[in-house]
Amino acid sequence: MVERTLMTGNDAIGEGAIRAGCDAYYGYPITPQNELTAYMATHMPRLNRVFIQAESEIAAINMVFGSVVAGKRAMTSSSSPGISLKQEGISNLAAAELPAVIVNVMRGGPGIGNIAPSQGDYFQAVKGGGHGDYRLPVLAPSSVQESHDLTIEAFALADRYRTPVMILTDGRIGQMMEPLRLHSRPIPPPPPKPWALTGAKGRKSIFIRSLMLNDGDLEKHNIHLQAKFKKIAAAEVRFQETAIEDCDLLLVAYGTSARVAKSALEEARRNGLRVGLLRPITLWPFPSQRIAMRSSRCRAVLCVEMSAGQMVDDVRLAVNGRTPVLFEGRMGGAVPEARDVFRAIQKALAPSRKKRTP
Amino acid sequence: MSESSESSNRKWLYRKPRALSDTPMHYCPGCGHAIVHKLLAEVIDQLDIQEETVGVAPVGCAVLAYFYIRCDISEAAHGRAGAVATGIKRVLPGRIVFAYQGDGDLAAIGMGETIHAANRGENITVIFVNNAVYGMTGGQMAPTTLSGQKTVTCPQGRDPETMGPPIRMCELINTLDRPYYIARVALDGPAGVRRARKALTTAFKAQIEGRGYSFVEILSPCPIYQRCKPVEALKFVRERMAAEFPVRVFRADGKST
Ligand SMILES: Cc1ncc(C[n+]2csc(CCOP(=O)(O)OP(=O)(O)O)c2C)c(N)n1
Ligand code: SF4
Numbered sequence: 001m002v003e004r005t006l007m008t009g010n011d012a013i014g015e016g017a018i019r020a021g022c023d024a025y026y027g028y029p030i031t032p033q034n035e036l037t038a039y040m041a042t043h044m045p046r047l048n049r050v051f052i053q054a055e056s057e058i059a060a061i062n063m064v065f066g067s068v069v070a071g072k073r074a075m076t077s078s079s080s081p082g083i084s085l086k087q088e089g090i091s092n093l094a095a096a097e098l099p100a101v102i103v104n105v106m107r108g109g110p111g112i113g114n115i116a117p118s119q120g121d122y123f124q125a126v127k128g129g130g131h132g133d134y135r136l137p138v139l140a141p142s143s144v145q146e147s148h149d150l151t152i153e154a155f156a157l158a159d160r161y162r163t164p165v166m167i168l169t170d171g172r173i174g175q176m177m178e179p180l181r182l183h184s185r186p187i188p189p190p191p192p193k194p195w196a197l198t199g200a201k202g203r204k205s206i207f208i209r210s211l212m213l214n215d216g217d218l219e220k221h222n223i224h225l226q227a228k229f230k231k232i233a234a235a236e237v238r239f240q241e242t243a244i245e246d247c248d249l250l251l252v253a254y255g256t257s258a259r260v261a262k263s264a265l266e267e268a269r270r271n272g273l274r275v276g277l278l279r280p281i282t283l284w285p286f287p288s289q290r291i292a293m294r295s296s297r298c299r300a301v302l303c304v305e306m307s308a309g310q311m312v313d314d315v316r317l318a319v320n321g322r323t324p325v326l327f328e329g330r331m332g333g334a335v336p337e338a339r340d341v342f343r344a345i346q347k348a349l350a351p352s353r354k355k356r357t358p
Numbered sequence: 359m360s361e362s363s364e365s366s367n368r369k370w371l372y373r374k375p376r377a378l379s380d381t382p383m384h385y386c387p388g389c390g391h392a393i394v395h396k397l398l399a400e401v402i403d404q405l406d407i408q409e410e411t412v413g414v415a416p417v418g419c420a421v422l423a424y425f426y427i428r429c430d431i432s433e434a435a436h437g438r439a440g441a442v443a444t445g446i447k448r449v450l451p452g453r454i455v456f457a458y459q460g461d462g463d464l465a466a467i468g469m470g471e472t473i474h475a476a477n478r479g480e481n482i483t484v485i486f487v488n489n490a491v492y493g494m495t496g497g498q499m500a501p502t503t504l505s506g507q508k509t510v511t512c513p514q515g516r517d518p519e520t521m522g523p524p525i526r527m528c529e530l531i532n533t534l535d536r537p538y539y540i541a542r543v544a545l546d547g548p549a550g551v552r553r554a555r556k557a558l559t560t561a562f563k564a565q566i567e568g569r570g571y572s573f574v575e576i577l578s579p580c581p582i583y584q585r586c587k588p589v590e591a592l593k594f595v596r597e598r599m600a601a602e603f604p605v606r607v608f609r610a611d612g613k614s615t
Contacts, residue, residue, distance in 0.1 A: 024449050050448040054441070055474040062438035062471070066445020069432045070412065070453075074445070092435050197430035197446070199410040199453050207424035209433040211417075 003182040009147040009173040012180050013077070013103055014039035016151030019183045021190065022101070023072035024050035026060035030079045031115040032171030033105035037077065057082035061089030061102070068098045069208050071196025073155055077103035079171070080121050081112060083129075090164055091130030094225070095210035097195075099158035101151070103167045105174040108333025116333025117171035117256055122310035125168045126284040133222055135229040137165045137236060138283040140254040144178035150281070152183050159190045161232055168283060170306065172256040172335065238281035239290060243269065247276030249349055250294050250323075252315050253304040254280045256335060261304045264341035273349055283311070288318035295323045300348040304341055305329040324348075375399035377408050381425045388588025390545045390578025390595075391420045394487055397551070398458070399427055401558045405566065411454040412446050414439040418460035419493040419580075437468025440475035443482045454565055456483040462492045465501040465525050472527070479536030479570040483561045486527060486573065489580035490599060497583035501525045504602055509583065524602055528575050532608045539564045539572035540608040545579060546596035550605075560610070569612065577603055 007015065014036050017025065025044055027037035037053070044051035050067070054060035060076045067074035078086065083104045093100050106121045108114040125138045137157055141147040147169060154165040197208060212218040243265060244250070253261035258279040268275040278294060280287050295301045301323050303312040309327045316325045328344040330336045378399035385392045402408050411429040415421055417436035424431035434442040439457035447455040457475075464472050464486050475482065491509055492498040498511040502524045506515040516524075528542045539561050543554040554576055561572035577599045579591035586594060607615050 024445065026445070052444070052448070052478075055470050058438065059441040059471050059474065062435060062441035063445035063448075065434070065438075066414070066432070066442035066447075067449045068445075069442070070446045070450045072449040074449075088435055089438075092433075096433070197412045197432055198450060199412055200428070200430055201409040205408075205428045205430050207415075207431045207433070209424065211421055211433060 003184055005180050005182060006177050007144055007180045008035055008175055008177050009141070009144045009169060010035035010105065010175065011039045012144045012148035013151045013167065014043065015182065016148040017075050017101065017155070018043055018047065019187065020152040020155040021073050021187055022049070022075050022155065024064070024067040024074040026052050026054045026063040026074070026076045028054050028057045028060050028078065028082060030082045032107055032117070032174050033077050033079045033103065035175065036103065036105070057085040058089065061086040064100050065089060065093060065098065068093070068100045069197050071193040071198055073099075073159075073190060075101040075103065077105065079105045079107045080109050080118070083121060083124065087130035090136065091132050091134060092210055093164040094130070094134035094136065095132065096208050097162040098164065098208070099162050100164045101154045101158055101167065102164055103169070106168065106170040114333045115171065117173075117306060117335060118333050119170060119255060119257060119306040119310070120331070121168065122283065122305070122307060125166055126286070126314075134225060135232070135284055137161070137163060137232060137285070138168050139165065140168045140281060140283050141173060142255050142258045142279060143173065144176065144180050147173060148180055148183060152187065156188070157236065161228060163228070163232070168255070170256050233285040236282060237285045237287050237290070239287040240279045240281060242277040242279070244276035244278065244294060246274050248274045248299045249276070249345055250298045250301045251275060251277040251304060252280070252291060252301060252311070253277065254283060254311065257304045257306055260336050260338050261341055263338035264345060267338060267342045268345045273345060275345055280311075286314050286318070288314065291315060291318040292320065295319045298323055301325045302344055302348060303327050304336055306335055307331060375403045377402040377428045379426055379428050383426055384422060385419065386582050388579055388581040388591055389419070390487060390489055390576065390580065393545050393551060394485065394554070394576055394578065395423065395426050397555045397558055398485065400555060401562055402427075402429060404559065405562055407454045407562065407566070410452070411456070412450065414443045414446070414455070414457040416459040416463040417494070418463045420458055420460065420487065421494065423458055437463050437466070438471055439463065440468060440471035440484065444475050444478070444480050447480055447482050451481070454562065456485060458485045459487070460493065461486070461488045461490065461500040461502040465527055473530070473534070476531045476537050476571050476573065477534045479538070481565055481568060481570050483565050483572045484574070485558070486575040487578045488527070488575055488599075488603065489578040489584070490524070491580055491583040493580050493583055502603070504598055508585065526603055528573065528608045531573055532614060536571060537573060537609060538570040538612045539610060541573070542575040542577065542603055542605050542608070544577040544595050544600050544605045546577070546592050546600065550596070575603070577605065
């Protein structure tokens with residue numbers, strides 16, 4: 001039987017984590033993700049699982065570190081400023097190859113910024129964020145349903161590759177309500193974790209570390225990590241395409257911006273303009289090859305973001321100069337309007353008029 | 359005669375604890391960490407908890423503790439051992455979990471995690487090696503550096519007017535309701551070492567019995583950055599450190615003493 005309900009994106013993530021078998025959740029209040037922490041506070045203890053309101057985001061990510069070191073599934077969530085505080089912890093998780101899920105419900109920045117939805121943390125999420133050479137799988141839902149589904153996916157990915165995984169969403173999707181089909185299929189059990197620290201019963205004692213002082217050890221470890229990242233990049237690219245087959249202009253947008261872009265696309269199609277949308281679901285690994293392939297048949301690519309233009313850099317790298325790449329965006333917690341995106345589409349596709357001098 | 363019966367006939371006066379590995383330690387001669395490691399291993403042996411113990415190592419001179427102590431051990435980011443230990447213990451409530459930390463780790467960058475783990479009354483044991491300096495990074499001022507004590511970042515001596523006086527962690531934690539056992543000991547000679555072992559035993563026993571948070575502060579020699587010979591470092595611990603940090607049991611059986 002399919003369970004249908006109405007939920008906010010934040011709650012849908014919480015319920016997804018619970019259904020994915022999350023054993024422990026650690027959070028610290030920050031808007032616009034507070035609903036998620038409250039959801040976990042209500043439901044985790046009821047299920048005899050761990051909930052702690054930590055003393056800071058730093059404490060929360062390190063509690064996650066402890067629980068995943070012990071072989072359990074654990075998650076933390078926050079919004080932009082709090083995610084900045086977690087970066088050392090995320091780097092340590094990546095370095096020690098520990099599976100964990102981190103949710104960023106983005107808000108306006110830089111600085112304390114505001115509590116309105118934003119996509120200003122794209123660079124932080126996909127270009128490292130923390131120190132050192134590592135990559136972080138980043139999943140970007142654009143609906144309540146997807147917030148739920150991708151959370152379940154995030155735990156599986158984290159365990160499959162022994163890596164932290166980030167869910168990158170924003171205050172709009174986090175706080176809006178939509179109908180939701182709750183995940184009801186049984187979740188496959190986590191893979192065996194012989195590396196987990198559970199006490200040295202019947203085996204030699206083991207340890208988990210990321211410090212490697214001996215000559216050459218850290219380079220070897222980096223080579224191993226990079227090989228793993230390559231594997232993830234090859235196998236885990238996800239995206240969704242709309243009206244893509246005949247398009248003259250390719251929209252690229254994720255999360256809330258993709259919803260806006262889709263409205264603009266519909267308006268454009270009504271006006272006879274051939275516009276398609278490619279929505280990256282994984283921001284890392286990025287659907288670069290697909291964008292390259294699609295853009296080669298277009299007259300222009302238009303990237304829509306709630307930022308000064310961050311993902312557009314990756315789109316430009318993918319397109320590699322073959323097609324003009326345009327940008328439409330708002331900053332500081334402002335959401336682009338479909339009609340502005342529509343105008344940008346019109347402008348991009350307008351027949352170029354040569355100016356004649358009389 | 360078989361070897362085992364031979365060894366059972368032999369009366370050992372002293373032997374290396376089983377929970378201590380054979381790996382040569384990297385500590386400087388006269389370093390307190392080496393002594394605390396040995397005591398910890400002895401207590402693990404004595405309480406027979408090697409197979410169910412999960413430790414958390416700090417960032418500090420004891421960062422490589424996992425090479426020396428034979429139980430499962432995780433690294434923690436600098437200062438976050440209290441949070442990492444919490445994360446382990448909450449999902450493995452049946453295991454024995456300890457955090458091993460220096461003064462920079464526990465009382466500077468990790469002060470928040472330390473106080474809050476104590477305040478929640480996490481059923482863990484925190485071993486706090488207070489040597490009044492940052493060892494690993496080259497002898498900088500620690501939160502516990504004594505007034506007037508010289509370090510590379512207070513070359514004229516710590517001035518409490520601008521740098522604050524040393525922080526007394528046992529006293530601070532003793533203001534909280536939930537901790538069960540709080541004690542300060544000093545590695546200032548054989549009697550001090552014995553008292554330290556006793557305090558560690560009491561702390562781990564409390565955890566095994568599920569009584570809650572236990573905290574053992576160990577005043578410890580660091581001859582290199584206390585800037586003296588190993589023997590004088592013992593005197594520094596006994597006379598100067600113990601004058602600032604009273605050696606006593608602050609709380610036993612959950613009650614202040
Ligand atoms: C985030 C971070 N900041 C700073 C450091 C550098 N660091 C390593 S150990 C240490 C202090 C060690 O002193 P203490 O905790 O007193 O331990 P000891 O070495 O004296 O045993 C510092 C500041 C670090 N590794 N990580
Ligand atoms: S610097 Fe001090 S604390 Fe570090 S190993 Fe040497 S004596 Fe021990």
